[in-house]
Amino acid sequence: MKTRLDEQTIALRVAKEFADGMVVNLGYGMPGLCANCIPEGRTIYFHSENGVLGYGPLADDRVKDYELINASDQPVTRLPGMCFFDSALSFDMIRGGHIDLVVLGAYQVSQEGDLANWGRPGRPATGMGGGMDLAVGCKQRLVMMLHTTKEGAPRIVKQCSFPLTARKCVDKIFTDLAVIEVTGQGLILKEIARAWTAQEIQALTEASLIPADDLKEIEL
């Protein structure tokens, strides 16, 4: 059966990248799901740009506290050792290279790793939030997004047509079809969804993909 991964499953795959002890920031929207997907036995310190480090999983309806939210306005939970700080200090952490890894949503990623994740045609008032700072300052920059638009157009493109968040900043792309690494040689197709072929993924991708020698099925 040829299916695409659902958002929860992409989040599970992305979270496999979180190494024990890492400080991780989850961007607005879909990346927030990763907070509930930490691989067993690993300690991850989640940072959110509104000023919290070390929060727990997303809160369920019984314990929602709207003065304990992540950057996506979702109530999260307390964990021992968590701490709060103001926005300026929070962005010192981000720009200063103190965050190990960020997962960002995206509208488009280019073959050189340019990221466009905030502005769209016809929506001049949607803002970049903290995305530009995160893309510039975090040590590893992962993108989590759907492989194509609702209309079926590729989101992994030769050159972004949407306004940029930052140039050459994306290290790895995780979609509902593939895991792709951005390298100096080009985009390396590392993993693909079950029953899909590299040719089929390429047909849905504007930029050229280089199948990895060890290309495999996405594993969770």
Next chain:
Amino acid sequence: MAVNKIYGSCDSAVADIPDGAVIMIGGFGSFGGLPINLIVALAKQGAKDLTVIANQGGVGFELSKRIKPGGYPDIGALYEKGQVKKFIGSVPALGGMPPTSPLETFHREGKVEVELVPQGTLAERIRAGAGGLGGFYTPTGVGTPVEIGKEKKVINGKEYLLELPLAADFAFIKAHKADTAGNLVYRGTARCFNPIMAMAARTTIVEVDEIMPLGQLDPEAIITPHIFVNRIVEVPR
């Protein structure tokens, strides 16, 4: 005798805000840290041609129901009453929401000007304004529309943009507790932009859950020292 900073109501605390004022409003996203009772009082007071500096533009009451069951009032109230001429912030409207928030609608109609500022740059511009600095160089925004019209400088082989300070006539702040002198502590992620905005305005107005007698706040835990606070209103949760 020390100055009495305690006001009996949000209405009295915002009564003298004139047309054309520049106002910083604390908070981060849609709720939690938003001084909502001061915002509602300002909407009632009616000052016009305001410049609002805030991280988020607000979604307005209708869209807010998509975020929190039952909805909640936010900065959207000020646009709906036509009080704002300019917004400076990082999230005027949420891309994941329909384009019907009050600010996005009025911006499209040409009624409100918007200055987009990356969130970290916004925080640092406020801190620069608070701390008497002339600006700073940041790598954020290089190679994007944010760099347009700004001085670029290469420092140690890396490109930076010059960003200038932001200051305000008034700041609206949400804190958890104040003492009668105006020292503040915050709660959870409601801290966000509040402590830096409290430092960057000529007149800082704070709504708090509770006002404590002097000596009841731990001096080691105070986040905003009282010299940055001019007016305090207690609004029990």
